[in-house]
Amino acid sequence: xxLDLDRVVSHLTSLEEAILMKLxxxxxxxxxxxxxxxxxxxxxxxxxxxxxxxRLLQQETIDAYFxxxxxxxxxxxxxxxxxxxxxxxxxxxxxxxxxxxxxxxSGRILVSYLDLLPQICRADDDxxxxxxxxxxxxxxxxxxxxxxxxxxxxxxxxxxRDPNTFQSLIERQDVEGLLEKLTRxxxxxxxxxxxxxxxxxxxxxxxxxxxxxxxxxxxxxYFKNWIIPLTKEGEVRYLLQRRD
Amino acid sequence: xxLDLDRVVSHLTSLEEAILMKLxxxxxxxxxxxxxxxxxxxxxxxxxxxxxxxRLLQQETIDAYFxxxxxxxxxxxxxxxxxxxxxxxxxxxxxxxxxxxxxxxSGRILVSYLDLLPQICRADDDxxxxxxxxxxxxxxxxxxxxxxxxxxxxxxxxxxRDPNTFQSLIERQDVEGLLEKLTRxxxxxxxxxxxxxxxxxxxxxxxxxxxxxxxxxxxxxYFKNWIIPLTKEGEVRYLLQRRD
Numbered sequence: 001x002x003l004d005l006d007r008v009v010s011h012l013t014s015l016e017e018a019i020l021m022k023l024x025x026x027x028x029x030x031x032x033x034x035x036x037x038x039x040x041x042x043x044x045x046x047x048x049x050x051x052x053x054x055r056l057l058q059q060e061t062i063d064a065y066f067x068x069x070x071x072x073x074x075x076x077x078x079x080x081x082x083x084x085x086x087x088x089x090x091x092x093x094x095x096x097x098x099x100x101x102x103x104x105x106s107g108r109i110l111v112s113y114l115d116l117l118p119q120i121c122r123a124d125d126d127x128x129x130x131x132x133x134x135x136x137x138x139x140x141x142x143x144x145x146x147x148x149x150x151x152x153x154x155x156x157x158x159x160x161r162d163p164n165t166f167q168s169l170i171e172r173q174d175v176e177g178l179l180e181k182l183t184r185x186x187x188x189x190x191x192x193x194x195x196x197x198x199x200x201x202x203x204x205x206x207x208x209x210x211x212x213x214x215x216x217x218x219x220x221x222y223f224k225n226w227i228i229p230l231t232k233e234g235e236v237r238y239l240l241q242r243r244d
Numbered sequence: 245x246x247l248d249l250d251r252v253v254s255h256l257t258s259l260e261e262a263i264l265m266k267l268x269x270x271x272x273x274x275x276x277x278x279x280x281x282x283x284x285x286x287x288x289x290x291x292x293x294x295x296x297x298x299r300l301l302q303q304e305t306i307d308a309y310f311x312x313x314x315x316x317x318x319x320x321x322x323x324x325x326x327x328x329x330x331x332x333x334x335x336x337x338x339x340x341x342x343x344x345x346x347x348x349x350s351g352r353i354l355v356s357y358l359d360l361l362p363q364i365c366r367a368d369d370d371x372x373x374x375x376x377x378x379x380x381x382x383x384x385x386x387x388x389x390x391x392x393x394x395x396x397x398x399x400x401x402x403x404x405r406d407p408n409t410f411q412s413l414i415e416r417q418d419v420e421g422l423l424e425k426l427t428r429x430x431x432x433x434x435x436x437x438x439x440x441x442x443x444x445x446x447x448x449x450x451x452x453x454x455x456x457x458x459x460x461x462x463x464x465x466y467f468k469n470w471i472i473p474l475t476k477e478g479e480v481r482y483l484l485q486r487r488d
Contacts, residue, residue, distance in 0.1 A: 066299065088286065089371060130311055
């Protein structure tokens, strides 16, 4: 049975809304730059990592126990995580991928997020360090889920629509050709427009007196210059190692 | 310096919006009733707890390391958690409370949440057990934060506005009298109305084809019959052990 592209796009839209809500939640706290500085976690005895790094590693460790990383779109930020303690049934046999970690773009997702953060948060220190990194982890996981989900499922469904062209590009390992074949500018513009519209909708009921709001242009820039290019790179990586 | 009631109410409003967003996120997954059944976690070797219980305990354990429970409004669901590994500065010296755990209503918040869940989720099993309990923990923490924040800060600010009356009720340990003094029906109705309005706003931009939506009446009922009474009980508990 072929992958249903409508279902894939519908789920992507839902994942995008989840990202927006989680970013809105994060920016209720100040930027709190100290939580990103190695050695400044406040841990006693001291740790060389930053508070965010410590939180992310601890979170991914328990997530690994619970089997999160057996799901294709859940790619971790850390390597060498412990094996799962749960038997998790593989939910989706539709992908043709051998080694999920080859599509892992989490490192650059982290870079993109740290670049975004000062643009959506107040440039201040409000002392809420624990809450800030807790929300950071939630945002990072939501962004990574969106990028990796698209990398797998959009790529696979596009392949299924035109297997001959894709197969010949894959056999030649033609990265440029694959990128060109995957790119549809009008769809990308549509995604960016939709993001702006959703953000407006989500923030409309909020009083700026009570909630710190996010500027539409910042989020549109983030999707245009980070999320969409990263997604396409993920799609190329998926296709280059796709196996029947 | 007296507590600024406007600031307290503004923060409460923000916490309520956070709850709504997190509930919307949770109900993108089916109810998945199995994750609430003891012994059905799928852990190997088997665990006697449910998947939610296991997740909540693991999460609270790392949260405890990070110092979450030093914050007045962050009350845990489990007892006997490990001590913090971080030095956390006390953010708020405005409260007059000796033992934070006396206001802990997390047990009943859990009951209320498990009652709410089948009313907002599809009555189905979609296999996304890990994601479901992950979101459950996030929702539970957001609800507990709202209830305990109000219990501490609303109670303290009300006390400061009329210390003589409250002091005499406290000295007589007059629970009924305190409840009556704390209750303002028109404010409660306003909160419930606001919740409905916010939910409508948050969901307006969502296409029901892509996102499972929550019915306004269900959330209004939840606030009217669970959140508000629990909050008032928390306020009474705070006041009964308030010390100058």
